[in-house]
Amino acid sequence: MIENKENIDNLKSDKSIESKKSVVQTAYRYSDFNGKIIGCSMEVHKILGNGFQEVIYQRALEKEMALQGLSFAREFEMPIFYKEEQIGTRRVDFLVEEVISVELKALVNLEDVHLAQAINYLEAYNLEIGLLINFGAKSLEFKRLINPKFNQPNQENHINQINQRFRR
Numbered sequence: 280m281i282e283n284k285e286n287i288d289n290l291k292s293d294k295s296i297e298s299k300k301s302v303v304q305t306a307y308r309y310s311d312f313n314g315k316i317i318g319c320s321m322e323v324h325k326i327l328g329n330g331f332q333e334v335i336y337q338r339a340l341e342k343e344m345a346l347q348g349l350s351f352a353r354e355f356e357m358p359i360f361y362k363e364e365q366i367g368t369r370r371v372d373f374l375v376e377e378v379i380s381v382e383l384k385a386l387v388n389l390e391d392v393h394l395a396q397a398i399n400y401l402e403a404y405n406l407e408i409g410l411l412i413n414f415g416a417k418s419l420e421f422k423r424l425i426n427p428k429f430n431q432p433n434q435e436n437h438i439n440q441i442n443q444r445f446r447r
Contacts, residue, residue: 380409401426
């Protein structure tokens with residue numbers, strides 16, 4: 280399931296309407312973290328604009344999220360499983376608060392393949408929520424992603440494994 284900025288703007292709750300800084304509906308799971316991440320991304324895009332390589336935005340977002348007190352790991356290596364057997368690893372741009380995958384892009388246009396890739400990562404990591412953020416357009420673009428195959432019981436084991444690597 281994908282929720283884009285326009286849908287989020289149309290679904291703002293009374294609480295989020297009161298605060299003009301809020302960009303996500305407060306009823307969503309981890310909406311406070313998502314709001315902070317998106318706010319940090321907006322600040323980075325406001326200062327840097329578009330046109331840089333992804334790694335530049337990644338470094339700037341790392342600094343901004345640290346300033347905002349978010350707990351995160353940059354380029355966090357995650358295992359990829361197939362039928363409960365690990366078949367490889369992949370690095371997520373950011374794992375925030377141990378529960379949100381953040382994938383960054385610096386493209387003129389996001390395409391369906393980028394959304395599919397981000398959702399595939401959520402499924403492979405068994406994470407419930409993710410953000411796909413594109414710094415390459417004139418205006419910052421972000422998509423809030425929900426893993427349709429999220430498995431809560433497996434999440435607890437998965438989080439324990441993440442915690443062990445996250446705290447290294």
